Amino acid sequence: MDSAKVVWMDGEMVPFADANISILSNALHYGTGVFEGIRAYHTPDGPAIFRLPEHSSRLLRSARAYGIPVALTVEEINDVCRQVVAANELESGYIRPLIYYELGSIGLNPASARVRVAVAAWYWGPYLGEEGLANGIRTRISSWRRIHQASFVPTAKGTGQYLNSVLAKQEAIATGYDEAILLNMDGNISEGSGENLFLVRDSIVHTPPVASGILDGITRASVVKLLSDDGVEIRETVLTRGDLYAADELFFTGTAAEVTPVREVDDRPIGAGLPGPITKRAQDLFAQATAGKLAAYRSWLTLV
Numbered sequence: 001m002d003s004a005k006v007v008w009m010d011g012e013m014v015p016f017a018d019a020n021i022s023i024l025s026n027a028l029h030y031g032t033g034v035f036e037g038i039r040a041y042h043t044p045d046g047p048a049i050f051r052l053p054e055h056s057s058r059l060l061r062s063a064r065a066y067g068i069p070v071a072l073t074v075e076e077i078n079d080v081c082r083q084v085v086a087a088n089e090l091e092s093g094y095i096r097p098l099i100y101y102e103l104g105s106i107g108l109n110p111a112s113a114r115v116r117v118a119v120a121a122w123y124w125g126p127y128l129g130e131e132g133l134a135n136g137i138r139t140r141i142s143s144w145r146r147i148h149q150a151s152f153v154p155t156a157k158g159t160g161q162y163l164n165s166v167l168a169k170q171e172a173i174a175t176g177y178d179e180a181i182l183l184n185m186d187g188n189i190s191e192g193s194g195e196n197l198f199l200v201r202d203s204i205v206h207t208p209p210v211a212s213g214i215l216d217g218i219t220r221a222s223v224v225k226l227l228s229d230d231g232v233e234i235r236e237t238v239l240t241r242g243d244l245y246a247a248d249e250l251f252f253t254g255t256a257a258e259v260t261p262v263r264e265v266d267d268r269p270i271g272a273g274l275p276g277p278i279t280k281r282a283q284d285l286f287a288q289a290t291a292g293k294l295a296a297y298r299s300w301l302t303l304v
Contacts, residue, residue, distance in 0.1 A: 004122035026101035031160020033100030034062035043292035048301035062156035094124035127256035136263025137178035146182040146190035196220040200249035249276035
């Protein structure tokens with residue numbers, strides 16, 4: 001995060017080193033916050049933020065889902081994100097808006113705590129590595145199950161609920177894999193620790209529905225649109241562990257992960273053990289769209 005110079009906090013730019021919170025912040029103790037992950041990309045017209053209004057809208061929906069009052073509008077959050085990218089002089093990078101309860105309550109009812117809003121931005125390369133983008137990553141089915149609708153709000157990005165993802169990610173790394181794939185409480189495929197999953201079989205692309213406990217990903221929706229417009233058939237399908245083993249191709253999508261091929265699940269090679277043609281096409285279309293090279297999707301970009 002060396003590229004982060006300033007952070008926007010409640011209306012002012014604060015030097016990165018001074019962007020601190022109290023040790024007694026409610027969010028630090030109980031995970032009472034919501035966040036977004038957004039990327040800005042280098043384009044011929046300068047840095048542009050990918051699908052910014054959709055991310056800002058989801059941030060406010062997440063806050064509403066967890067009962068956190070926020071006075072800002074989508075348009076105001078959009079403007080702050082643009083300001084932060086510009087203030088940090090980023091040609092491309094990652095943007096992290098965060099809404100959280102700070103001081104005022106140290107108990108489980110945070111209603112009397114102050115709500116704070118911060119937006120940071122820094123340069124962040126491929127989340128799963130350049131090698132992973134090029135040749136695919138090794139994954140395992142996690143022993144941890146994806147959070148359930150009866151306990152959390154899987155379609156929201158609540159800070160506390162990501163302990164579930166942390167456990168799965170740590171387990172995967174500790175056992176020699178790059179990433180985890182979580183089953184839901186019904187034993188069906190949900191998603192990665194921080195990514196949506198796509199499966200290709202017989203040239204048809206399948207992805208689990210929201211009812212499988214996934215985050216309704218913005219990159220996921222973008223790839224569905226790009227591939228569908230390119231003539232690829234996409235289906236929302238309840239998938240099993242066995243479906244993964246029989247797949248011709250697998251790939252992850254996410255703001256951080258972008259489009260990352262999966263070459264192996266539980267020590268079983270997927271297809272030929274290399275990124276397949278539809279995966280490569282999804283990567284290419286996504287890269288062109290985020291770089292502003294596809295006129296049909298130029299509206300997805302907000303210039304800084």
